[in-house]
Amino acid sequence: MVEPAVTARDEILARLRTALADDPPPVPVPRGYRRVDDRSDLVAVLVDRLEDYRATVHHGIDALPGLLATVDRLAVPTDVPPEWLAGYAGQVCRDAPPLSPAELDATDAVLTGCAVAIADTGTIVLDAGPAQGRRALTLVPDRHICVVRADQVVGLLPEALTRLDARSPLTWISGPSATSDIELDRVEGVHGPRRLEVVLVGSGA
DSSP: OOOOOOOHHHHHHHHHHHHHHTSOOOOOOOOOSOOOOOOSOHHHHHHHHHHHTTOEEEESGGGHHHHHTTOSEEEEOTTOOGGGGTTOOSEEEEOSSOOOHHHHHTSSEEEEOOSEEETTTTEEEEOSOTTTOOHHHHHSSSEEEEEEEGGGEESSHHHHHHTOOTTSOOEEEOSSOEEEOTTOOEEESSSSOSEEEEEEESTTO
């Protein structure tokens, strides 16, 4: 009887099994960290973090018309709420069929909602859900106007994770896109929008 040839892969896997066979059982990882933030000023904390990241914060849906008045070509997801565009006189570029990178680059701004905002880190998360669109829609235009409802603001990362599906294409935004070189010279707009404007709406906003 001819023994089957042993491949390099087989040998590597066999060595791994041998090495792991003597390992002690895994030690439980302590999960004693905070999971819920019960502070009453979460929106104020979020505003503080956003402004520290050099984002611009506006309060109330009534701020939208003034912001959009400075935009000639506006990219939006297909399901953008009509009331967000009330009174807008510029060109609405809906992402259906999907706008090309060149078409997105030619817009002045993009208007979206979000899935959740984390006060403690000043992070806004998009998951391609309602009023958010696909990832490219918010990464190519130079200016991102994002509507955040007060009931979407949570205090801590663990709280945010309970509202998100890890299988969704998640985009995590902590201020305008920025990076720096070895001499710490700040450059904005390299990996995404150079300007982030957040419109907070709802109770507490």
